[in-house]
Amino acid sequence: MALSAKLQVRQTQSLVMTPQLLQSIRLLQFTHAELEHFVDEEVERNPLLERAESVPEDMAGPEPESGSNSAGETGDDWFGKEAGLSSEAISERLDSSLENLFPDDPGRSEQLDPSLSMQWKSAAGGSAGGTSEGFDLEDLAAAPVTLRDHIAEQIAFAFTDPRERMIAAELADCLDEAGYLRADPGECAERLGTDADSVEAVLSRCRNFDPPGLFARDLAECLSIQLRARNRLDPAMRALLERLDLLARRDFQSLRRICGVDEEDLLDMLAEIRGLDPRPGLAFSGGNSETLVPDVEVRPASDGGWTVELNADALPRVLIDQTYFARVSAQTRDQGEKDFLGQCLQSANWLARSLDQRARTILKVASEIVRQQDAFLAHGVRHLRPLNLKTVADAIGMHESTVSRATANKYMNTPRGVFEMRYFFTVAIAASGEGESHSSEAVRDRIRELIEAEEMSCVLSDDTIVDRLKEEGIDIARRTVAKYREAMNIPSSVQRRREKRARAGLKG
Structure with missing residues (x-):
């Protein structure tokens, strides 16, 4: 068989992680501070983007002559027609569609399910307000002493x-x-x-x-x-x-x-x-502390359910100045400058889509968590249900990785306090009978309650705690009780007995 060089044409399919796709994945798991920093950098290098707080009021109104569009609006209203571009023309400029940017939640731009009993106050967009004039007093604060x-x-x-x-x-x-x-x-x-x-x-x-x-x-x-x-x-x-x-x-x-x-x-x-x-x-060693801003607000609804809203302070507001783009494009003759403007518009539209999709994803995940943990919100930690990423992902039609990113470093403000969204995902501990399994966090709370109620004459050992929990329908091993007790910084029964005797001697 003779060896020779040949040219062959093959057609193959492969999954390519574009830079915009990678950035969209990062955007979903950004914290509030990281997202603000990222948007500030985008606004600084993109002349078509403006922070809503720093945009004059004549650019923020709904009138067509404003020429600016809020990044939080849904549908084709993002890309107003004043620039002389239709939504189809703008989509052609994007190298990745919304489906490609968010493969775990392909093209879910339809209206949210009303059965979720929620209200959405999206902070990804809105009218502009405020001004950037003046200065921030924090900029003048002295550096911390090391x-x-x-x-x-x-x-x-x-x-x-x-x-x-x-x-x-x-x-x-x-x-x-x-x-x-x-x-x-x-x-x-x-x-x-x-x-x-x-x-x-x-x-x-x-x-x-x-x-x-x-x-x-x-x-x-x-x-x-x-x-x-x-x-x-x-x-x-x-x-x-x-x-x-x-x-x-x-x-x-x-x-x-x-x-x-x-x-x-x-x-x-x-x-x-x-x-x-x-x-x-x-x-x-501590620097300036950052204020914890919850991403989601949960409040009791009038019908006995729960209202889930996005926190308006946790999502940045950006505007796209379509009028400026149309005016500069009409006066530009250099191809390099036109390419630069096209890239700026593409980047601005991508950021608008990404912020809106990020808000929708967080809201869907939070709403399903609230639905699953309704008993916890109503009655407390003892009623926290076992929950994992797959359960939430299957319920809302997303991938587990998307749910994981949407809950990473995100916080939910509930009537029972502010909790990290990962707090609601707990390991299941089997029931001793045919009842439902128990949440590990609920079992921890029960162990803490048993130890706090013990007396000096009856200090509970780990084996005794296991027996008590089995009587309550919780099947748990002794080593698990010891692990939970040590994680809560609770000493052993021998150490607790010595400490109680010492305290009793002081009172006597």
């Missing part, structure tokens, strides 16, 4: 010798975010070319810095520095700090014997220990 900055100020006042300042700065660089020294002073001395005694002397003075507890090498040393600053580091307290392992096990009887104190004095010492800060450096 732990390094705080220590550097104290080093400048505590040391006048340049050599000692250099040693103190080196020690400060070896602190972790909690304020603990994570380097050996001998190694620091070798690095700086000095003797270990000089480093220890500087370290001893640094331990007087504010807040007390900095430059400690372990927890016991951190607590002792704080107690010394309060003039409370007596021999009994030293003995207690040397046996923190017994304190962690709640072995109060051994601690009384080692410290040489009675039960009342020991409880006073423990109360003083609890008032200390085991991680003093963390006070400088």
Whole structure:
């Protein structure tokens, strides 16, 4: 058989992830802050886009001469006819249709099912309001003081010798975010070319810095520095700090014997220990806190059901200036500039479609979650039903991955508080009889309730809790009870018994 080069034409089908498709997938799982940042970047580089809050009122009205269209409107009204382009012509400019951008929910642009008993206040669009003139006071806020900055100020006042300042700065660089020294002073001395005694002397003075507890090498040393600053580091307290392992096990009887104190004095010492800060450096690690903005609002409806609405503050508002596009396109003769304008219009239309589809997807998912967890909203966590992504996805006709992205880092404001949407997806725990399975979160709450109600004379072991739950129709293993108890930071029955006895002795 002779070998030769040939040209062959083949027709194949393949799934291609276009950049717009990848960006649409990311857009669905963006948090509120990430979405705002992304839209701000799009508005900055696209001259056809405007934030609704910064657009003059004469561009936001419904009149045709406004030439601007809200990104939250549905149907062909997004792309007003003032630009001289029909919706078909604009669709041809897009390299991906709505079906391709959202394959998990193909082309679902029809009206939402009214049986869901919901109202939709879409914040993806709307009329423009406000102005961008003036300034934001937050822009003038001072930068947060870091732990390094705080220590550097104290080093400048505590040391006048340049050599000692250099040693103190080196020690400060070896602190972790909690304020603990994570380097050996001998190694620091070798690095700086000095003797270990000089480093220890500087370290001893640094331990007087504010807040007390900095430059400690372990927890016991951190607590002792704080107690010394309060003039409370007596021999009994030293003995207690040397046996923190017994304190962690709640072995109060051994601690009384080692410290040489009675039960009342020991409880006073423990109360003083609890008032200390085991991680003093963390006070400088937090930046500006972001306000949690719920994506969905759930309120009781007049007919006894629930009203599910999108939060108008959680979705950005953008406008597309079709008049500007038509005017500039008519005056442009350069092909490169025309291509640029076409790309800007395509990007603006894509963003409008994506924001609207994102809002619809979140609303559908949230409405189905509310329908599934109606008992929780009405009666509390004990009535939380087991729920998984597949159940919601099958009910609303979407893919599980879409539901997963739509619930990632999204929050729902309900009459019982603000919950992450992932909170409502819980593992099912089988019933001991023929009843319905139980939610793991509901079982956790029941375990917590049983432990909180126990008395000193009857502290419940994990085996006893298992028996109690089986009597209530919950089939659960002992290791699962122990796992849930540890996740809730509840000590074992032995530790709880010791602590209850100590508290009873204090009351007596």
